[in-house]
Amino acid sequence: MFRSYLPSGGVIVLQDLTIDQALLLAQNGDERIREELIENHKAFIIKTSSNICKRYLTWGNDDELSIALVAFNEAIDSYNGEASFYSFAKTVISRRLIDYFRKESKHQTLSLTPLEDNNELCDYDSIKSFEIYKEKQREYDLSDTVGNFVIVLMNYGITLEDLAKASPKHRDTKETLxxxxxxxxxxxxxxxxxxxxKQLPLKELELLTGVKRKTLERARKYLIATALIQSNPDLVALKDFTQLA
Incomplete structure (x- = not known):
């Protein structure tokens, strides 16, 4: 339901409108209707953008939503009634986000994965740009996680250099630890x-695992780091580095 603010003998009249009527009024310059259209469709914008980006987006945290909001406003202006407005708006949002992916990717090359529900958009450049964008997001996330891990380790008197030295060289040792x-x-x-x-419960671990206390003490830094990664949800991106090859 949308409201049109129309003068009638000096009195503002509220009138119920269909989506097509509201769009026409917005195209003809009714800024109040445009604002209401955008406000009432923010959930639609989030869902559409999140589906395209393959992750949940939030206002104020993700640039993709700002781009999608501008795209939705563009869809209001350019809609001509030939198809469903919602399908049209999804296409406009998809195109603008893909333009953004292209810009962010700087035209590097990665493996391809087709976009869903937008067959007309699945050209080579679009897919390539989207994959490059996703890879960069993964790199940024991993970098942030490593930064957090460094801070956590400081509380235990451990550095990344310590871990590099303490990492077991033999597979059987790594399996044991x-x-x-x-x-x-x-x-x-x-x-x-x-x-x-900020210490290992050495006595209890020796009893539980049968591993000698001296071995546990020598591997203290590696064991602490591995346990922190395995138990801390904020460090989940680093779990692959603790898995056995």
Whole structure:
């Protein structure tokens, strides 16, 4: 339901409108109707944009939504009634976001994955740009996660350089330490001890796993880092680095 503000003997009259009537009024310069159209369709804009970007977007945090909002406003101006307005608006939003992906990607090359529900948009350049954009987003996310990890490790007196030196060189050693870290994460009381005291519960881990205390002490930094990654949701992007090859 939309409202048209029309003068009638000096009195503002509210009138119920269909979507097509509201669009026509907006195209003819009714800014109040345009604002209401945009406000009433913000959920539609979020859903459409999130589907295209393959992740949930939020106002104030994602540039893609600002682009989609401008695209929706453009759709209002250029809609001619030949098709469903919502299908038309999705196409305009998709095109503008793909233009954005192209700009962000700087025309690098990656493997291709077709876009869904927009067959006419699935040309080579569009797909390539979208994939490059997604890869950059993954890189940015990973970089932020590593930065957070560095800060977390500081609380335990550990640096990334320490981890590089402490990482096990042999697969069987890595398997043993990975099993110890999993055991630690599976016992809430031991995990709480680690977070509170910034130290490994060595005695308990020795009893649970059968791994000698000296071995656990030598691998202290590696075990702490692995347990933190496995147990902290904010570090989930780093889990692949703790998995066994």
């Amino acid at each position: 990975y099993r110890v870290a999993q055991e630690l994460c599976s016992h809430q009381n031991l995990l709480e001890y680690l977070y509170k005291n």
